[in-house]
Amino acid sequence: MPRHDGRQPLDLRPLSLQRRFTRPSPGSVLVRAGGTSVICVASVSSEVPRWLQGAGRGWVTAEYNMMPGSTQPRKARDRKGNVDGRTTEIQRLIGRSLRAVCDLEALGECMITVDCDVLEADGGTRTASITGALVALVDAIATVELPDPSRYPLRDSVAAISAGIVEGECVLDLDYPEDAAATVDMNVVMTGSGRFVEIQGTGEESTFDDDELASLIKLARDGIGRITHVQQESLGADWPFG
Amino acid sequence: MPRHDGRQPLDLRPLSLQRRFTRPSPGSVLVRAGGTSVICVASVSSEVPRWLQGAGRGWVTAEYNMMPGSTQPRKARDRKGNVDGRTTEIQRLIGRSLRAVCDLEALGECMITVDCDVLEADGGTRTASITGALVALVDAIATVELPDPSRYPLRDSVAAISAGIVEGECVLDLDYPEDAAATVDMNVVMTGSGRFVEIQGTGEESTFDDDELASLIKLARDGIGRITHVQQESLGADWPFG
Amino acid sequence: MPRHDGRQPLDLRPLSLQRRFTRPSPGSVLVRAGGTSVICVASVSSEVPRWLQGAGRGWVTAEYNMMPGSTQPRKARDRKGNVDGRTTEIQRLIGRSLRAVCDLEALGECMITVDCDVLEADGGTRTASITGALVALVDAIATVELPDPSRYPLRDSVAAISAGIVEGECVLDLDYPEDAAATVDMNVVMTGSGRFVEIQGTGEESTFDDDELASLIKLARDGIGRITHVQQESLGADWPFG
Amino acid sequence: MPRHDGRQPLDLRPLSLQRRFTRPSPGSVLVRAGGTSVICVASVSSEVPRWLQGAGRGWVTAEYNMMPGSTQPRKARDRKGNVDGRTTEIQRLIGRSLRAVCDLEALGECMITVDCDVLEADGGTRTASITGALVALVDAIATVELPDPSRYPLRDSVAAISAGIVEGECVLDLDYPEDAAATVDMNVVMTGSGRFVEIQGTGEESTFDDDELASLIKLARDGIGRITHVQQESLGADWPFG
């Protein structure tokens, strides 16, 4: 039985990565995954956080934000200083995922911030953010004067995808209606060489067993292989990994 | 003497308006004016502010925001709840400018919010926002069920431009380096039929006289005529004014 | 090779649950797991959140907090209104975990809040919180007038534990020094009957493979069986599950 | 046709400036303009803002506030940290206006803050604030040890007034009922020698043309001449300008 948009269970939505989307920052990527789009902009600063000053290491962090017009009805801006829990969780996840493949000493004493601003939200915004952030990060690193040019600050690529159980079936890359209907929702972050960076599986007022867990992980692993390929094509000759 | 980017005093920067830039909201326009770009997204809600409830009138408001990657160095997000003074001033100006041409009774009891998020900041972000917001507003109004379809809720178009005195010369549409060097800075908002909506002229640690005021207004009036033409071309057959 | 505190890899720390620890609230449990202790207090209110009013369903939520004296050096209170990201993540996890076993319709229109305040923090505070919160929740539900007394509002018990990879070895129930040294950190939430509620596995500036994932899950499943037993003994005749 | 309070279009309200109104600060002026009164207090500090430290220049800034009892009904204090947009705009305008006539190098490394607290609000509070602030500033500067006593830190005086179109007629110095009824509202800040510092003209859900603009500016220029005279009389022998 095909999915509501005609996809098979293991089909990804059309995925594209547009580099150099804006000019002021060295890394700027527009990710589109079906009806979801995110601008990932990587900025470089020579000022590291206080607790790293003088340590000779760099830092990579991320901020996530849904723009007001990214959903219907409009999402009010957070202007009272209360960043909501979901936002905080997502931006911490993006930052951790990037750092998992970073050699922060090789980066030298600098700070890279990747801003992931969601233009259109149709499910999978956090995984699209990670996928795009990697490409923006590569472009930003190209502008950093490294302490040792022979030591590249990324050990591997990283990408992410969601999988879940919808109407009893394990499916890949859920869009918003599927996400809302899912009884189990899983986000998987993996490296280009197929190692786990992060697994987050949640029963939404529901629970799941070992077999379901295994199926979801298999789907995700397969999808991430294809996403890594899209990242590689987008960077072309600038792809820094083997 | 040509300007630092080769323009003559009364030259505008290349201006383009891309409609339907994102999908979730009915009005979505990407404005580009030289190195400045702003996404103007107009959302419609049936909930008017409390003080208007039951009054049978609508409301139009705007929010303005510079995205973190829109400048170098990166502009930190305001997440402490202290919207800075400049932001507040600008979004109040955008909202007032739109309402000056609105017939809020004709709109019926609904609320239109135009979000102006700056992707690239190279001077003139507030005037580009107003120019783009008008087009997004027209597209949003097209989706509103009006109480009286024969009474269109906009009386006229509105657009804006900056003018200023740089190195003793009156010039139009200042980019960031010019804006920083200007001794007098003026923003003018006008209707398509050439009436003033707002004039804000400021001596930056400087003052100006009647002749300089007159020259700046003349430059601005001329520029707004050309900008109105770009708005009209962008909307094509959807241009609702005579 | 034994762990730094003499435990074997699959050993839990000594775990105890002290019911009726404080008097004002119907559920109040002091959880002690080695050097970690948390007060879990469940309060009942007849006021449900706004979006549930009149729906005939209840709600269960949790708040998490580390008390200032729970660590050395003292942890400053958050009194500026910026609940930190870690706190937000943890309290969302606790709430989700409890709701995964809740039949919110059976609860009727009431709101149960479980406050988890950490008195002593030596690793595993979030998993200890979930384990204690279940017992406090059972005690609180006993004071609620249910719409249908024959329909008990919990479908199963729930408990949680951490597992991780420390110095290359998979170990259960990490204390703080182990947590700080772990390359992979996993929190598992399961029901008393052995179904997953939540899995969160994170490589800390590291990655992991399928075999490691399987080992960690096996360890956690085993530990949760023993923890469920401690919960059952603590509740004695009040244990509401088969 | 006379105005609702009997004034002719170009009449100012009775204006008085009471120096040395309070004792702790070197400059303290009570401005009364008809039913509006504002306390302008200028304080001097040796600490300049961070970005000026060591630059050998001073800084002049202003804060504006409406006291709770200044209007009916009472205006709630802003104690949630959200200074409203109108307040921000006004205090930025006052600060800019003072700095436009300041020679900040001549002031030396010190910081002057002028607090404008409105005791009674009956229209024109921002322009009364600027008019009074200049006098408080002169008194405060008299207590500053200047780096070069022969170089006075103010190049000119500054004063402000409103003009507007009420029931189709251009009038000067609007009180609150006129301000509420005006279709066009303009605030003009000028130096004692008649040069513009700032012009802000706004159509209130309305627009205006070149002739109306010219009439309003003429009215304002005339009024500011008379206001400058009141400032000069108030300072008497302490008037520092030619």
Next chain:
Amino acid sequence: MPRHDGRQPLDLRPLSLQRRFTRPSPGSVLVRAGGTSVICVASVSSEVPRWLQGAGRGWVTAEYNMMPGSTQPRKARDRKGNVDGRTTEIQRLIGRSLRAVCDLEALGECMITVDCDVLEADGGTRTASITGALVALVDAIATVELPDPSRYPLRDSVAAISAGIVEGECVLDLDYPEDAAATVDMNVVMTGSGRFVEIQGTGEESTFDDDELASLIKLARDGIGRITHVQQESLGADWPFG
């Protein structure tokens, strides 16, 4: 040995009360006690706090604030939403003191807020605020339509004064230098008929004994008698008490 300003231990500073100081609010009193001055403005609103709605009773509350120019160096405004502890304590004391003599049922369902804004701070600002607030309150009550005109909403007058131990001597009405030097500081609030409303005695890094307590209370009682007389003279024929 006379005090540093020549007063004897039981001398008050010159005290004056100027009614109708500002026009928008029904009660407005400028209190001057030596170098201290406070504006006490009483506003009346028909909206009582939520918890009183429909109860047929009124409410009286107070807010206290030190204006930025009231001290040297300037006191920064609290614009981050953190009202400091001292401010909170003082405004709660003022409100409690006024309510202690209020018959809130006789007031009917209305809300009176007394704003005490300190123009000049030279010690004793909280006691001067209470003394002035009573007079502003009487003037505000005169504008309230009482449910039963034969039942006056104040049972007695109230006034306040400080006493303390300075260089071993018990003195009345401390100014700022005395307050800073005092080892014991006491604020006493009493009714016109000599009953206590509030006593707050504090050893400032010091302690005191029964005899000292008795002496301070005696001084304060005596002073309040004289202050009540000043209140009575200020209100003249409007003095509502026997």
Next chain:
Amino acid sequence: MPRHDGRQPLDLRPLSLQRRFTRPSPGSVLVRAGGTSVICVASVSSEVPRWLQGAGRGWVTAEYNMMPGSTQPRKARDRKGNVDGRTTEIQRLIGRSLRAVCDLEALGECMITVDCDVLEADGGTRTASITGALVALVDAIATVELPDPSRYPLRDSVAAISAGIVEGECVLDLDYPEDAAATVDMNVVMTGSGRFVEIQGTGEESTFDDDELASLIKLARDGIGRITHVQQESLGADWPFG
């Protein structure tokens, strides 16, 4: 006539002090006074507040907090950054009371913070906090390396109790129902040797006379003698006073 819980007017509620209640901090005391219980945890830090840096003196401060489950209905956490006035007043009182018996020079340059978190609130939480905080402070000081070991940093012990007038009778140590019914409420803080540290007496919408004041102080003095004895027994051989 006995009180509602059977006590005579001068009876204290059962009072106990449990030292070493939690492990991470050097001082940790659980105070129980009838239905009220408070955890007092004293932490030591080498960082003094900025204004004390380099002064060679220490500082002692306190924070007070009611835990959410300490009352019925549940008390919402303050997570918006608005510490309420009552909390601020109480923690300032606790800190002042401890410092009144402290020799801050003898402490050397260190900072002791005593956190008083109320587990169960049944009246008298502020006085129980002071009583427990003294014991936690003694335990914390025992871990501080004093600049001069022969000079002990506490000059005396300190304890506190409430007294009040309930149904016309003066009673000691009010519980919550008595506190709510009291017309006069007094908190007294005294040293072990019987000197006043702080007296706060308040008429709750009521007033009181000299005789009532004297009776309340006598009751309190008597109660504090007995409380000091409990403190002494709790510390046993560690009691540092004569």
